[in-house]
Amino acid sequence: MTEGCTERECGDIFEAAKKLKKMESSSSSAKDTCVQVALRIRPQGTREKLEGSRVCTSVLPGEPQVTIGGDRSFTYDYIFDQPTPQHAVFEGCVERLVEGLFDGYNATVLAYGQTGSGKTHTMGTAFDATAHLNPHDAGVIPRAIQHVFRKISESKSSSLSQGLLEPIFEVSVQFVELYNDDILDLLTEDRATSALIRIHEDNRGEIVLNGVAVRPVQDLETTMEILKNGALNRTVASTNMNEQSSRSHAIFTLHLKQQRVVSSLDENGQPTPPKPGDMEMEMLSAKFHFVDLAGSERMKRTGATGERAREGISINVGLLALGNVIAALGGATGKVSHVPYRDSKLTRLLQDSLGGNSRTLMIACVSPSDSDFVETLNTMKYANRAKEIKNKVVANQDKSSKMIGELRGRIASLESELLEFKQGRRTLDSDGTEVVNDQYHENVLLTAEVNQLRFRVKALTETNEILRSRNVDLMAAKDSAALQSSDSVNGNTGEDGEVDTVQKTFRKYLEELERTKSSLYESQATCDQLRKEMSRWKAQATGRIPQDSVFSPNITTNKLIDMARSEIDRERKNFATADAGQTSDYASLGAGAATEEDGTSNDADELDEDDLDRDEDMDEDEAEEMKKDAECNAMQDNLNDVMSEISIKERLIEQLEISEHRLQSLRVTYERKLSELSLRIKATEAERDKILAEGAARQTGKMSDDQAKRIREEYERKIADMRKEYKKLQALEREHQKLQEKGERERQQMRQYESELKDLKKMKVDLVKKINEEKKRQQQQAQANAKALAARDKQSRMQANKIRTLEMKDKQREQFLKKTTVEVSQLRKERAQQQAAARAQLNKTSTAAAMRTPRVPVNRRNLRAGQPEKELSFSPKQAKMKWSAIEKMLERSVVKRQLVRKMEDELERYLQERHKLISDIAVLEKTFVSSSEIIDRDGLMEALDSAKQKMIYLQEQITESQKAIVDVDEQV
Numbered sequence: 002m003t004e005g006c007t008e009r010e011c012g013d014i015f016e017a018a019k020k021l022k023k024m025e026s027s028s029s030s031a032k033d034t035c036v037q038v039a040l041r042i043r044p045q046g047t048r049e050k051l052e053g054s055r056v057c058t059s060v061l062p063g064e065p066q067v068t069i070g071g072d073r074s075f076t077y078d079y080i081f082d083q084p085t086p087q088h089a090v091f092e093g094c095v096e097r098l099v100e101g102l103f104d105g106y107n108a109t110v111l112a113y114g115q116t117g118s119g120k121t122h123t124m125g126t127a128f129d130a131t132a133h134l135n136p137h138d139a140g141v142i143p144r145a146i147q148h149v150f151r152k153i154s155e156s157k158s159s160s161l162s163q164g165l166l167e168p169i170f171e172v173s174v175q176f177v178e179l180y181n182d183d184i185l186d187l188l189t190e191d192r193a194t195s196a197l198i199r200i201h202e203d204n205r206g207e208i209v210l211n212g213v214a215v216r217p218v219q220d221l222e223t224t225m226e227i228l229k230n231g232a233l234n235r236t237v238a239s240t241n242m243n244e245q246s247s248r249s250h251a252i253f254t255l256h257l258k259q260q261r262v263v264s265s266l267d268e269n270g271q272p273t274p275p276k277p278g279d280m281e282m283e284m285l286s287a288k289f290h291f292v293d294l295a296g297s298e299r300m301k302r303t304g305a306t307g308e309r310a311r312e313g314i315s316i317n318v319g320l321l322a323l324g325n326v327i328a329a330l331g332g333a334t335g336k337v338s339h340v341p342y343r344d345s346k347l348t349r350l351l352q353d354s355l356g357g358n359s360r361t362l363m364i365a366c367v368s369p370s371d372s373d374f375v376e377t378l379n380t381m382k383y384a385n386r387a388k389e390i391k392n393k394v395v396a397n398q399d400k401s402s403k404m405i406g407e408l409r410g411r412i413a414s415l416e417s418e419l420l421e422f423k424q425g426r427r428t429l430d431s432d433g434t435e436v437v438n439d440q441y442h443e444n445v446l447l448t449a450e451v452n453q454l455r456f457r458v459k460a461l462t463e464t465n466e467i468l469r470s471r472n473v474d475l476m477a478a479k480d481s482a483a484l485q486s487s488d489s490v491n492g493n494t495g496e497d498g499e500v501d502t503v504q505k506t507f508r509k510y511l512e513e514l515e516r517t518k519s520s521l522y523e524s525q526a527t528c529d530q531l532r533k534e535m536s537r538w539k540a541q542a543t544g545r546i547p548q549d550s551v552f553s554p555n556i557t558t559n560k561l562i563d564m565a566r567s568e569i570d571r572e573r574k575n576f577a578t579a580d581a582g583q584t585s586d587y588a589s590l591g592a593g594a595a596t597e598e599d600g601t602s603n604d605a606d607e608l609d610e611d612d613l614d615r616d617e618d619m620d621e622d623e624a625e626e627m628k629k630d631a632e633c634n635a636m637q638d639n640l641n642d643v644m645s646e647i648s649i650k651e652r653l654i655e656q657l658e659i660s661e662h663r664l665q666s667l668r669v670t671y672e673r674k675l676s677e678l679s680l681r682i683k684a685t686e687a688e689r690d691k692i693l694a695e696g697a698a699r700q701t702g703k704m705s706d707d708q709a710k711r712i713r714e715e716y717e718r719k720i721a722d723m724r725k726e727y728k729k730l731q732a733l734e735r736e737h738q739k740l741q742e743k744g745e746r747e748r749q750q751m752r753q754y755e756s757e758l759k760d761l762k763k764m765k766v767d768l769v770k771k772i773n774e775e776k777k778r779q780q781q782q783a784q785a786n787a788k789a790l791a792a793r794d795k796q797s798r799m800q801a802n803k804i805r806t807l808e809m810k811d812k813q814r815e816q817f818l819k820k821t822t823v824e825v826s827q828l829r830k831e832r833a834q835q836q837a838a839a840r841a842q843l844n845k846t847s848t849a850a851a852m853r854t855p856r857v858p859v860n861r862r863n864l865r866a867g868q869p870e871k872e873l874s875f876s877p878k879q880a881k882m883k884w885s886a887i888e889k890m891l892e893r894s895v896v897k898r899q900l901v902r903k904m905e906d907e908l909e910r911y912l913q914e915r916h917k918l919i920s921d922i923a924v925l926e927k928t929f930v931s932s933s934e935i936i937d938r939d940g941l942m943e944a945l946d947s948a949k950q951k952m953i954y955l956q957e958q959i960t961e962s963q964k965a966i967v968d969v970d971e972q973v
């Protein structure tokens with residue numbers, strides 16, 4: 002397990018990081034969310050049924066798809082067909098928005114549709130001052146309010162049951178209407194205050210209404226009362242299309258502020274209760290706009306005149322501006338250049354909800370009747386465009402909670418990152434392959450190196466063991482030699498001076514051996530010390546300090562370490578000298594690159610995208626450079642290893658050479674002594690023989706037999722002693738022989754060390770060469786990179802210039818077009834005036850001369866001639882092409898519009914005929930029932946038959962017209 006972190010802790014950190022990441026992504030980061038669209042088809046009204054209207058919409062069962070006009074289909078996020086009850090609409094698409102309110106997400110529900118299509122019914126603000134609202138018919142707003150208060154009490158009681166701090170909620174409401182482009186506060190009786198209402202955009206980009214009453218509310222009943230009073234204050238009037246038609250756009254806003262204990266999310270993204278000791282508070286705020294738009298209407302159909310017509314125009318202007326905002330936000334390219342929010346107060350009020358920070362739902366309300374075919378088709382198209390709008394949704398947390406959350410997330414992710422480095426966490430890269438991080442690889446390499454060193458230490462320990470056993474042998478030999486020497490002291494005191502010398506020599510020899518052994522130990526210790534030192538350097542290089550890096554103080558060891566350090570320092574200095582040239586080159590290159598950056602920074606604002614690209618490239622280059630640096634460092638480490646190895650081997654060889662030298666000199670001394678002893682044995686034997694021979698010659702008289710015997714015995718004893726001594730010396734010689742053999746083995750080892758040393762030196766040379774080559778290559782690469790960077794900078798500067806030039810040209814072109822348009826309208830005006838004048842003149846004089854009034858040329862060539870030189874030189878061909886394209890497009894859409902209008906009129910005519918025919922049929926049927934004359938009844942029957950035939954024909958025509966409208970409408 003990794004240092005300083007238990008398995009459990011690691012797991013906890015990972016989990017915490019995971020949860021916080023989820024929290025972060027779910028709360029603080031803005032997410033793109035499309036505006037959701039629901040289509041609600043209201044049931045046919047009694048009047049429509051009586052008028053014989055047929056249902057022209059059909060919904061695919063189980064699919065959110067609707068078909069109209071035969072084969073025109075639209076798909077929405079939700080479709081609620083005719084019989085859908087109110088609660089299903091709320092639960093289907095609004096409830097989750099209310100839930101989001103408690104997590105700090107703004108929401109908007111926008112009811113759109115033609116007049117009488119069911120917007121007010123759906124929103125739930127169709128209150129009757131006297132009648133009690135049937136809970137079953139309650140619309141979206143009452144249900145949302147109910148849900149908010151229910152959820153508040155639920156979360157309070159759930160906190161209490163969990164032993165957590167009770168959350169604090171603040172709920173307030175606002176209710177305004179936009180009538181004839183005036184904002185009116187529906188919660189105040191004093192209409193004069195409305196003049197003081199201002200739309201204001203705060204520093205977070207949120208739209209706020211200054212001067213509008215904010216009513217704090219505590220429970221469902223009070224809020225409903227406020228809602229009801231406000232709704233009853235709304236401007237409504239009766240039109241042909243709707244008994245109670247809303248003549249204004251109404252916006253009911255519910256603000257929710259809460260202070261609660263922060264809850265984290267589990268692995269499934271579900272909130273988990275915080276631990277009792279971990280009670281961090283957060284502040285969340287959110288608002289819910291409920292927008293009941295006034296119905297779009299065709300004056301012809303609503304029969305509006307006077308004030309109603311003025312209202313209708315204002316409503317249609319607002320809705321048109323809303324349509325333009327929707328079109329701009331949901332443009333095919335997805336790139337919004339300008340959104341005309343400021344074109345109307347309605348769009349300005351809805352700026353938050355469309356393209357802003359809100360989860361928005363548009364409920365498009367339509368009538369299923371074929372008499373409303375054109376309006377229904379238009380509403381469906383309008384709603385279809387709204388689907389494309391993308392909002393940026395972010396939870397509204399107070400600044401400090403947000404920051405704390407972000408910091409917690411950051412800490413947790415850093416902790417998990419650290420853990421990943423330590424443990425070698427496997428991750429999936431972009432290709433989906435499993436990878437282990439670099440730090441882990443490095444750890445593995447170091448562990449392998451440590452193992453290798455351990456192996457070598459083991460080998461040295463074994464050598465040590467061998468030397469120790471040899472020491473034991475030698476000690477035994479020494480003891481036996483001492484014993485023999487004491488024997489000889491006891492038995493022979495006369496001629497044993499030479500033997501003593503031999504023994505002394507032998508002792509010296511043993512002492513020498515001991516010295517050699519201790520030298521070997523010393524070199525072994527040096528070797529160990531150097532290895533430890535090496536691993537300490539490595540550990541320092543990787544930021545780790547091994548546990549065994551503390552040694553007992555020892556003067557010799559320290560001396561050796563100092564020696565090794567000075568040697569390494571010397572080598573490092575050598576390399577540093579070799580590097581110095583290249584480093585200064587790198588530094589100058591780096592400075593060059595920095596200067597380049599400074600030079601380009603002035604253009605940073607204009608070159609954002611290019612800079613981003615370049616940053617990415619630079620990141621890649623940096624990564625590449627870092628990789629190379631790592632390689633270079635690895636090589637340097639290798640070189641250091643080789644060098645320390647070399648110094649170890651050199652020391653070993655030195656020691657072996659010294660010991661070999663000592664052995665050699667001992668051998669010579671020893672051999673000399675041996676030959677001296679052998680000569681003396683021979684001389685003694687010769688002396689004995691000689692005395693014996695003389696004794697035999699003098700046998701006759703002077704020496705007795707006993708005398709001779711004594712002399713012989715004495716000499717024989719002497720010789721026996723000497724032989725003994727000789728034997729001892731021979732044994733010693735054998736021992737010496739053995740030692741020599743060992744020496745030979747050591748010499749072999751030395752030769753091996755020497756060849757290894759040679760290899761290592763060669764390796765060192767190769768490595769130095771390789772490092773130099775690598776550095777040279779890196780230098781070249783850096784130069785090439787700097788060059789490429791400079792080239793890229795130059796290119797991006799050029800591109801920026803190009804963009805600026807193009808933008809300038811574009812501006813000029815726009816100005817040119819604007820000026821041209823102004824001039825054209827000016828000329829048209831003048832022309833009209835001239836024509837009027839000419840007509841007046843014609844009336845006066847009745848002569849053709851007046852018709853020759855000089856005409857002001859209005860063709861484009863003349864207009865262009867009036868432009869300054871510069872503008873003319875600016876791509877007139879392009880401007881002409883653009884102009885003609887605009888003209889063609891306008892022409893096409895005008896033709897299409899005219900055609901559709903004609904078809905709509907035709908459809909309207911058929912519908913009216915059908916309406917008339919239905920009432921005719923009703924009259925005929927009535928007369929038929931009341932008539933008693935057979936002749937009359939036959940006539941009536943025939944009339945009824947022909948009316949019914951006509952009805953079939955009319956129905957077919959209506960269907961055909963609807964199909965034709967859809968076909969033309971679909972054409973681009």
Ligand SMILES: Nc1ncnc2c1ncn2[C@@H]1O[C@H](COP(=O)(O)OP(=O)(O)OP(=O)(O)O)[C@@H](O)[C@H]1O
Pocket residue numbers: 042043044046114115116117118119120121122123127243245246247248294295296297366
């Ligand atoms: N889903 C429905 N179920 C039953 N009746 C409905 C439904 N939708 C609308 N209605 C009825 O249709 C009539 C018109 O509805 P509503 O007033 O809500 O239309 P509107 O779109 O708000 O019209 P306007 O834009 O003119 O205010 C009302 O009498 C309403 O009760």
